[in-house]
Amino acid sequence: xxxxxxxxxxxxxxxxxxxxxxxxxxxxxxxxxxxxxxxxxxxxxxxxxxxxxxxxxxxxxxxxxxxxxxxxxxxxxxxxxxxxxxxxxxxxxxxxxxxxxxxxxxxxxxxxxxxxxxxxxxxxxxxxxxxxxxxxxxxxxxxxxxxxxxxxxxxxxxxxxxxxxxxxxxxxxxxxxxxxxxxxxx
Amino acid sequence: xxxxxxxxxxxxxxxxxxxxxxxxxxxxxxxxxxxxxxxxxxxxxxxxxxxxxxxxxxxxxxxxxxxxxxxxxxxxxxxxxxxxxxxxxxxxxxxxxxxxxxxxxxxxxxxxxxxxxxxxxxxxxxxxxxxx
Numbered sequence: 162x163x164x165x166x167x168x169x170x171x172x173x174x175x176x177x178x179x180x181x182x183x184x185x186x187x188x189x190x191x192x193x194x195x196x197x198x199x200x201x202x203x204x205x206x207x208x209x210x211x212x213x214x215x216x217x218x219x220x221x222x223x224x225x226x227x228x229x230x231x232x233x234x235x236x237x238x239x240x241x242x243x244x245x246x247x248x249x250x251x252x253x254x255x256x257x258x259x260x261x262x263x264x265x266x267x268x269x270x271x272x273x274x275x276x277x278x279x280x281x282x283x284x285x286x287x288x289x290x291x292x293x294x295x296x297x298x299x300x301x302x303x304x305x306x307x308x309x310x311x312x313x314x315x316x317x318x319x320x321x322x323x324x325x326x327x328x329x330x331x332x333x334x335x336x337x338x339x340x341x342x343x344x345x346x347x
Numbered sequence: 348x349x350x351x352x353x354x355x356x357x358x359x360x361x362x363x364x365x366x367x368x369x370x371x372x373x374x375x376x377x378x379x380x381x382x383x384x385x386x387x388x389x390x391x392x393x394x395x396x397x398x399x400x401x402x403x404x405x406x407x408x409x410x411x412x413x414x415x416x417x418x419x420x421x422x423x424x425x426x427x428x429x430x431x432x433x434x435x436x437x438x439x440x441x442x443x444x445x446x447x448x449x450x451x452x453x454x455x456x457x458x459x460x461x462x463x464x465x466x467x468x469x470x471x472x473x474x475x476x477x478x479x
Contacts, residue, residue: 283460310433312440
């Protein structure tokens with residue numbers, strides 16, 4: 162009986178002490194330094210450094226959401242050390258090798274512009290494009306309406322050219338200028 | 348043929364058809380517009396991927412046209428692929444006789460140097476052989 166009484170008396174005191182400690186733990190984790198237990202909570206402070214500033218405002222709200230903050234102690238990935246300039250240079254300069262040198266640039270034989278080997282010359286293509294645009298305008302004028310594609314072939318004749326035997330049933334588009342050098346007559 | 352073991356993953360090994368536009372319908376519409384424009388103008392500038400897709404479709408269309416005007420399947424194909432109805436006449440009466448002697452490859456695909464304004468896309472020119 163005496164042992165039971167002796168055991169019972171410290172138990173509520175222990176429980177009260179434990180409750181007070183646990184309460185201090187819960188409230189002590191959130192404010193941080195102002196709680197006064199800075200040394201045991203040192204690493205926790207370093208982890209929750211961003212939570213320091215809003216702590217006087219968020220005190221009342223944080224006490225309600227204490228379990229969510231305890232769960233999300235895993236936090237995001239962050240660099241531990243500053244990357245030195247040598248490491249930075251190794252990363253920036255080596256593998257991608259800083260824009261490869263292009264060796265496939267040649268000179269166009271017609272106009273002398275530079276062009277890539279597998280690509281058409283820009284200047285010559287611009288000339289061809291302008292000429293086709295004019296020819297299409299002539300075709301448009303001849304056709305008149307929007308959907309009048311003819312059912313015969315077309316021949317383009319320049320200054321001083323006559324339709325030959327082969328251009329029998331074709332419709333003729335006249336262009337009042339000299340035949341360009343690149344336009345080969347079939 | 349090979350087994351089609353349902354590779355619905357993000358692997359696209361061996362897929363021949365590209366994904367253009369908003370979906371399969373949109374892709375077909377895009378290619379149909381390009382084919383119509385090619386038959387109308389005989390020389391087209393377009394992004395290289397679209398021109399490449401279009402080339403196969405255009406050559407098959409010409410093969411269908413070679414079968415003849417009276418062929419029902421050829422007429423239905425041309426009706427679907429060419430949105431402007433006067434171009435069907437042009438296809439059967441002009442392009443079919445023009446390409447009759449050639450067995451295949453009626454188009455020419457070449458790359459243009461200068462890409463589009465601001466988006467720097469790889470452009471190409473498709474043209475029917477035989478010139479305006």
